[in-house]
Amino acid sequence: xxxxxxxxxxxxxxxxxxxxxxxxxxxxxxxxxxxxxxxxxxxxxxxxxxxxxxxxxxxxxxxxxxxxxxxxxxxxxxxxxxxxxxxxxxxxxxxxxxxxxxxxxxxxxxxxxxxxxxxxxxxxxxxxxxxxxxxxxxxxxxxxxxxxxxxxxxxxxxxxxxxxxxxxxxxxxxxxxxxxxxxxxxxxxxxxxxxxxxxxxxxxxxxxxxxxxxxxxxxxxxxxxxxxxxxxxxxxxxxxxxxxxxxxxxx
Numbered sequence: 316x317x318x319x320x321x322x323x324x325x326x327x328x329x330x331x332x333x334x335x336x337x338x339x340x341x342x343x344x345x346x347x348x349x350x351x352x353x354x355x356x357x358x359x360x361x362x363x364x365x366x367x368x369x370x371x372x373x374x375x376x377x378x379x380x381x382x383x384x385x386x387x388x389x390x391x392x393x394x395x396x397x398x399x400x401x402x403x404x405x406x407x408x409x410x411x412x413x414x415x416x417x418x419x420x421x422x423x424x425x426x427x428x429x430x431x432x433x434x435x436x437x438x439x440x441x442x443x444x445x446x447x448x449x450x451x452x453x454x455x456x457x458x459x460x461x462x463x464x465x466x467x468x469x470x471x472x473x474x475x476x477x478x479x480x481x482x483x484x485x486x487x488x489x490x491x492x493x494x495x496x497x498x499x500x501x502x503x504x505x506x507x508x509x510x511x512x513x514x515x516x517x518x519x520x521x522x523x524x525x526x527x528x529x530x531x532x533x534x535x536x537x538x539x540x541x542x543x544x545x546x547x548x549x550x551x552x553x554x555x556x557x558x559x560x561x562x563x564x565x566x
Contacts, residue, residue, distance in 0.1 A: 337545040339409040363476050367468035369447050374461035389420045409546040410469050466563035477538045497528050501535045
């Protein structure tokens with residue numbers, strides 16, 4: 316746990332799940348022509364970020380049942396790639412493109428989707444509606460506009476994805492306990508980290524814990540930037556998108 320292990324968070328093995336090309340770029344380069352790589356990339360993006368869309372529909376005043384139907388019908392249509400043409404102004408960011416696509420769907424497709432029986436259609440995602448509804452009700456009431464809440468939910472979903480990736484890396488490197496004991500230090504200021512207490516809990520000296528936490532926080536930032544990049548068509552937008560998501564969490 317002091318960083319002398321043969322498998323570290325900085326090793327190529329620990330970084331093996333990072334795409335050389337971002338997932339959204341893969342989808343855009345494929346356009347409407349389906350390929351195993353682009354289908355996998357789009358499906359993975361939707362699996363990660365479907366909850367902000369469901370919550371957006373709920374914040375627009377729809378009931379749980381209608382929100383489930385709408386979200387399910389939207390993804391059935393979206394994953395057929397019917398929406399990958401048009402809305403070109405939103406293509407730079409998957410976050411913006413997905414919301415614009417949903418708004419387009421809500422404005423034009425509700426009558427058609429109501430004709431479908433619940434659970435029907437060519438759905439390619441398995442969505443956990445029960446957990447989504449529980450999560451929605453756990454969120455405190457907020458008068459903020461649905462669009463701003465969507466950005467906040469998106470940021471939270473992204474952070475959950477980053478934490479899950481980091482946890483997986485730590486487990487693969489034999490550092491699962493280190494991660495569990497120090498994960499709360501990832502987003503706090505350096506001065507607020509109780510290194511002495513953490514060292515006692517981990518049965519390590521304080522210097523070793525400082526080094527381990529420093530590496531963990533560094534890897535967290537790398538994964539955060541990488542996860543954001545995977546939702547953008549232009550890597551130069553990462554800093555701008557990071558600022559936008561930080562503002563969404565602060566609002």
